[in-house]
Amino acid sequence: xxxxxxxxxxxxxxxxxxxxxxxxxxxxxxxxxxxxxxxxxxxxxxxxxxxxxxxxxxxxxxxxxxxxxxxxxxxxxxxxxxxxxxxxxxxxxxxxxxxxxxxxxxxxxxxxxxxxxxxxxxxxxxxxxxxxxxxxxxxxxxxxxxxxxxxxxxxxxxxxxxxxxxxxxxxxxxxxxxxxxxxxxxxxxxxxxxxxxxxxxxxxxxxxxxxxxxxxxxxxxxxxxxxxxxxxxxxxxxxxxxxxxxxxxxxxxxxxxxxxxxxxxxxxxxxxxxxxxxxxxxxxxxxxxxxxxxxxxxxxxxxxxxxxxxxxxxxxxxxxxxxxxxxxxxxxxxxxxxxxxxxxxxxxxxxxxxxxxxxxxxxxxxxxxxxxxxxxxxxxxxxxxxxxxxxxxxxxxxxxxxxxxxxxxxxxxxxxxxxxxxxxxxxxxxxxxxxxxxxxxxxxxxxxxxxxxxxxxxxxxxxxxxxxxxxxxxxxxxxxxxxxxxxxxxxxxxxxxxxxxxxxxxxxxxxxxxxxxxxxxxxxxxxx
Numbered sequence: 001x002x003x004x005x006x007x008x009x010x011x012x013x014x015x016x017x018x019x020x021x022x023x024x025x026x027x028x029x030x031x032x033x034x035x036x037x038x039x040x041x042x043x044x045x046x047x048x049x050x051x052x053x054x055x056x057x058x059x060x061x062x063x064x065x066x067x068x069x070x071x072x073x074x075x076x077x078x079x080x081x082x083x084x085x086x087x088x089x090x091x092x093x094x095x096x097x098x099x100x101x102x103x104x105x106x107x108x109x110x111x112x113x114x115x116x117x118x119x120x121x122x123x124x125x126x127x128x129x130x131x132x133x134x135x136x137x138x139x140x141x142x143x144x145x146x147x148x149x150x151x152x153x154x155x156x157x158x159x160x161x162x163x164x165x166x167x168x169x170x171x172x173x174x175x176x177x178x179x180x181x182x183x184x185x186x187x188x189x190x191x192x193x194x195x196x197x198x199x200x201x202x203x204x205x206x207x208x209x210x211x212x213x214x215x216x217x218x219x220x221x222x223x224x225x226x227x228x229x230x231x232x233x234x235x236x237x238x239x240x241x242x243x244x245x246x247x248x249x250x251x252x253x254x255x256x257x258x259x260x261x262x263x264x265x266x267x268x269x270x271x272x273x274x275x276x277x278x279x280x281x282x283x284x285x286x287x288x289x290x291x292x293x294x295x296x297x298x299x300x301x302x303x304x305x306x307x308x309x310x311x312x313x314x315x316x317x318x319x320x321x322x323x324x325x326x327x328x329x330x331x332x333x334x335x336x337x338x339x340x341x342x343x344x345x346x347x348x349x350x351x352x353x354x355x356x357x358x359x360x361x362x363x364x365x366x367x368x369x370x371x372x373x374x375x376x377x378x379x380x381x382x383x384x385x386x387x388x389x390x391x392x393x394x395x396x397x398x399x400x401x402x403x404x405x406x407x408x409x410x411x412x413x414x415x416x417x418x419x420x421x422x423x424x425x426x427x428x429x430x431x432x433x434x435x436x437x438x439x440x441x442x443x444x445x446x447x448x449x450x451x452x453x454x455x456x457x458x459x460x461x462x463x464x465x466x467x468x469x470x471x472x473x474x475x476x477x478x479x480x481x482x483x484x485x486x487x488x489x490x491x492x493x494x495x496x497x498x499x500x501x502x503x504x505x506x507x508x509x510x511x512x513x514x515x516x517x518x519x520x521x522x523x524x525x526x527x528x
Contacts, residue, residue: 080219100479113426117272123186132256134188148177152177280516309370356491359489452470
């Protein structure tokens, strides 16, 4: 629960992306050619910049920027769709008795977002001049995702059933979906750098946060609510398969700004390695790869624990629906702090408080009511009010931190390097979240035991060590809670220790010059 948690966290995580800036200087039209004849690019004209920022647009945006924001919202919303679907599948698996280890296996499905740096240079370097550098990839990937969803919908009956679920096949299927989406994300990252005017390029991070949140909400909270009224998951997935296919037409009719950099695949990989070797990027990577150590257990396991305790998934879905206005408003409310010169200051000032919020999750799980054992129609309103307040507070912290990091990536990325720079930063960011999520699930599973609880109470009747013991249990078999409580209650301590160790590095990153983030080039224009 929270940003980057399970796939919902993956949904806020994603890659938001375009470098912010408020420089009054406008880039003049140029056409430069490298002496080796292999690289060329055209920057936007003053007229293009003026058309983008002025005119009969909406919400203070020019026509060109308004159309760009609409397209980015559509693409980022669609990225959130499979993320929400995989979160729904995780809930269903938990209801069918999946272990934490099986949930850990399924969590590996979203790892392509943490590995996309491996093929990002190919997406940057291989494209059709007729289609454009970004549409060459986005268009077929939209179609591929749609076809995969349709195939998944047809096979869902045998993959998830009362007799048992084929977790490994589900994992590979969603791994393929995430692979397609991660590739699309690389292209959209680079497209966002040239789609918006320099004045409004920071809106790309807002489009990412809002779009993926909407997509995740519709396919997670929306599906769980519809499912309570009898809507089948297969039919729901089929619907979105057709939406993806139809969206390809929207991409096809969109003109792409001619601001590409022609390079070979070898040059693109050389460029990526040059970025990874920058001292500033190495320091940022150390921060990103360790940042979730304090929060991962709470974000990964709290919702699963609430389900185990008897809180219905429809009630959790309703709670998420009530939080949606808050989640959607957060990117706008935090823009005052995240759009400035030092967006990471929001991290150092509120990190420990997020750890404190994590610790409260232990109390919510401990006092969670077993609604299924209550008289029909009874709803513990008092508990749900407290749960909603906690979710709102935690969501405020997690969204603010997510947007702060994304705004920082936008500010330091080099637009001349296409989508590769943003892809590298977002890949490291996603990897930091995913390895902690998977590690938390596997680690808690290793130290937890399945026990038989008396129905409606916390009294332990015995162990559920095997299938025979589970059948003999006269209550409910669930994982014991002690390992979860220990780790979650330590969250504030771990968060405090992490911020003490990294504060100096974060301050240096915030104060670093733009030249610290730029790859030096030779006289031939090649990266070194």
